[in-house]
Structure formats: C-alpha cells, structure tokens
Amino acid sequence: MTVSTTAVLRSEWIKIRSVRSVIGSLIGVLLVTLAITVLVCASVGQSEADNADTELLFGAFYALNFGQIAAISFGATAISSEYLNGALRISLAAVPRRGVFYAAKMALVGVSALVVGLVTSFSAFLVGQMFMGKYAIGLGEPGALRAAFGGGIYLALMALFAAGLTMLLRSAVAVLSLLIPFILVVSFVVGDVAGGAARYLPDRAGQLVLHQNPTGGLGPWSGLAVAAGWTAAALLAGWWAIRRRDA
16 A cells, blocks of 8 residues: 555644654743843843944854753654654554655754744744843844854754754664764854854754854855755765665
C-alpha cells in the first residue's frame, strides 16, 4: 500500500501538535524571546544604548540568543519522540518509504520553526523598540528588515540542525547536552582562541545577519549560508542514519 505524501505530512503535523514537549518547545521560542526582550529593554535597554560602542540593531535581537535554545529543543524533541516506546517502528510500518517519512518530518519541523521564528523575530524587534525611547529604531533602519527576516530563518536553521543531529544520535538529551553548552560557552571560548575562524561556527555565522554592518570575511547572507551548510550536513547525517540503521 502506498501512502500519499499529503497523508504523511498530515500525520507528522498531528505528532508535532499533540506531543506536549514538542509543541511546548515551539511555543517557547516566541514566549521566551519576548519575555527576555521586555525584561532587558525595559530595564537596561536605554542605558546600554547610550554606550557609544553599542550596535542598536544587533541589540534589538539580543533575546534571540535565548529563543534559539527553545528552537534547538523543539528540533530535538520533535525527533526524539520517535524513539520512545517503539514509535519509530510504528511510523515506518505505516510509511515504509523512509525517504518520504524523513523528508516529511524535517519539512514540518522546518516550516513550523520558520513560521514561529519569523513571528518571534519581528515581534521581538517591534516590542523591544517600545521601551527604547529616543533610541528606538524602526524597520526602515538600514539592515533592520533583513535582520528581522534573517533572525526567523536562523531560528529555523537551528531547529533543523538539532533535528538532524537527533536522528543521528537518537537522543534529545545527547543533542541538547552537546549544542546548548557549545552555543552558550564553547563558541565564545573558541572565538577568543581561533579569532576569525570562529565566524564559521554555525551560531556565529548565522547571527551575522542580525548585524547592521558585519565586519570580517562574511556578510549577513553569506554568514546565514554557512549556518545553512552546517544544517544541511546534519540533515544528511540524519538521512544516512535512518536509511542504514534498524528502527
């Protein structure tokens, strides 16, 4: 029996919205980002903006550093739910064509993360500027519209990056234990040691799109392309895993 792609997509969407940990992580991308945005902008936003070295555009998206953790959690939990109680065996029994199953699952993860990511990025920017007084900038500011769109794309890439790694490692705990410390700590340590080479790390490269005028060898979109390359590598690794391993 051949299962239509539409039916597979519908079933994968049902999984995403019915598993609490998965949909909770997705909603958390928006809620966490907005909460941090309001907290930071309302408390120290104007005082920080008064500093001559502050980049107002990049600062407007500061909370995406926390939103990306929720995005990573969403990507990881969306995949790891397949490894609970033999769910993957049931899924592959229903959809024997592993390529269709994998493509549908990753497409739903990517589209869901992109929609929420774009809403999050634009909302964080617009809400944050409400607290910035005379330092407020609008979407007409050079680079602002690009940064808002790019921020949403970046969040989706990080969710897919985590999803691909989870399919490879078969564990959300392993992926979260690897990626979250890397992004929050290791990336900055490596940056201090490696200098310009650190720009090619997925988080550093992807966040260049949030800068008004990035310096160095990568521009805003080329930096996002580097992050997309890391994501593609993770998705290919996940594809290899599901094709070659037993359920």
